[in-house]
Amino acid sequence: xxxxxxxxxxxxxxxxxxxxxxxxxxxxxxxxxxxxxxxxxxxxxxxxxxxxxxxxxxxxxxxxxxxxxxxxxxxxxxxxxxxxxxxxxxxxxxxxxxxxxxxxxxxxxxxxxxxxxxxxxxxxxxxxxxxxxxxxxxxxxxxxxxxxxxxxxxxxxxxxxxxxxxxxxxxxxxxxxxxxxxxxxxxxxxxxxxxxxxxxxxxxxxxx
Amino acid sequence: xxxxxxxxxxxxxxxxxxxxxxxxxxxxxxxxxxxxxxxxxxxxxxxxxxxxxxxxxxxxxxxxxxxxxxxxxxxxxxxxxxxxxxxxxxxxxxxxxxxxxxxxxx
Numbered sequence: 001x002x003x004x005x006x007x008x009x010x011x012x013x014x015x016x017x018x019x020x021x022x023x024x025x026x027x028x029x030x031x032x033x034x035x036x037x038x039x040x041x042x043x044x045x046x047x048x049x050x051x052x053x054x055x056x057x058x059x060x061x062x063x064x065x066x067x068x069x070x071x072x073x074x075x076x077x078x079x080x081x082x083x084x085x086x087x088x089x090x091x092x093x094x095x096x097x098x099x100x101x102x103x104x105x106x107x108x109x110x111x112x113x114x115x116x117x118x119x120x121x122x123x124x125x126x127x128x129x130x131x132x133x134x135x136x137x138x139x140x141x142x143x144x145x146x147x148x149x150x151x152x153x154x155x156x157x158x159x160x161x162x163x164x165x166x167x168x169x170x171x172x173x174x175x176x177x178x179x180x181x182x183x184x185x186x187x188x189x190x191x192x193x194x195x196x197x198x199x200x201x202x203x204x205x206x207x208x
Numbered sequence: 209x210x211x212x213x214x215x216x217x218x219x220x221x222x223x224x225x226x227x228x229x230x231x232x233x234x235x236x237x238x239x240x241x242x243x244x245x246x247x248x249x250x251x252x253x254x255x256x257x258x259x260x261x262x263x264x265x266x267x268x269x270x271x272x273x274x275x276x277x278x279x280x281x282x283x284x285x286x287x288x289x290x291x292x293x294x295x296x297x298x299x300x301x302x303x304x305x306x307x308x309x310x311x312x313x314x
Contacts, residue, residue: 017280030285037292038299045303066246073238081231084274088224185274189267195238196263200245201256 014091015174022175029179033186040190043145044197047138051205055133060202063123069199072115073191076150079108080188083181090177095169098177102161105184109154116147139198146194149187156180230273237266 017023083105089097120140123129130140160176167173241259244250250258271277277285 013280023280027281027284030281030288034288034292034295037289038295041296041299044296045300048300048304049307066242070242074235077231077234077238080270080274081227081234084227084230085224087276088227182275185270189270192238192263192266192270196241196259200241200259204245204252204255 015093015169015171016090016178017175019171019175022171025175026179026182029182033182036186036190040142040145040193043138043142044193047142047198050134050138053134054136057133057136058126058128059205060135060139060198061205063126063128064199064203065119066203068115068119069195072112072119073195075108075112075115076188076191079105079112080185082108083184087178087181090169090174093169095164098169099161099164102157102177106154106157109150109184113147113150113154116143116150120144142198143194146187146190149190153180153184153187157184226273230269233269233273234266237262237269 016026082101086098086101086105089101128136130137157180160173160180163173163176241262244258244262245255248255271289277289
């Protein structure tokens with residue numbers, strides 16, 4: 001089962017699975033994602049428990065906007081798709097293709113982040129901040145933690161792209177790209193639940 | 209074994225159908241959730257139930273189509289994610305139940 005670092009041809013595995021270290025790192029990252037699920041679960045639980053605790057202040061349906069939420073959802077979903085295409089190109093040993101799709105992924109991710117920041121600023125202008133009510137505290141902590149993860153992901157993928165430019169597609173760099181792609185897809189998975197649990201439900205929920 | 213299957217698809221020059229299908233289905237599931245929420249006319253509890261099921265379906269779709277969960281250590285990877293889902297449901301549904309079922313309602 002051990003294929004070693006040196007054989008690039010004649011091996012039974014994709015490049016990112018060829019070294020023992022690469023395989024272990026990928027497996028370890030799945031375990032890390034399990035811990036991330038637990039983290040976001042506590043934030044979702046807090047959000048749902050505090051859903052009606054708006055302290056007679058603004059409620060979600062007054063502030064949430066369908067178009068803006070949809071744009072964010074499609075930006076992140078499409079970036080998850082283009083990130084998958086980067087891995088597809090990586091498995092065709094097409095470095096240029098990997099870089100192109102990763103750049104598209106980063107741009108879409110940055111667009112998502114821009115819309116989220118714009119949304120937060122608009123809420124602040126409406127007088128809704130972290131300290132407005134327990135409900136809005138839970139909202140900002142949940143969506144903010146996700147946004148922070150997206151920000152970290154952008155920086156991480158940029159650093160990996162620099163390594164790709166310097167070292168090319170090796171068992172080490174490909175396993176890093178693969179792991180960052182798992183992270184990026186995972187952020188879209190979390191967003192699906194924010195879109196559904198926070199925004200869709202928040203827009204039709206009856207308060208009071 | 210897994211290895212045989214991977215060997216045949218080692219250099220993947222085919223069109224990435226898996227990704228396209230995953231993306232299209234994700235878009236469809238998102239639009240369905242939107243339509244059910246705003247245009248279906250169902251009662252709130254039915255809307256919530258359906259859109260939560262749609263979200264779970266889309267998450268599974270990402271794991272299968274984009275994240276390659278069935279590759280390599282598929283049993284450990286899938287086991288980890290199933291356990292994580294169990295933890296998530298316990299924490300979220302458990303918290304909602306405890307905080308709304310009267311134990312702490314006062």
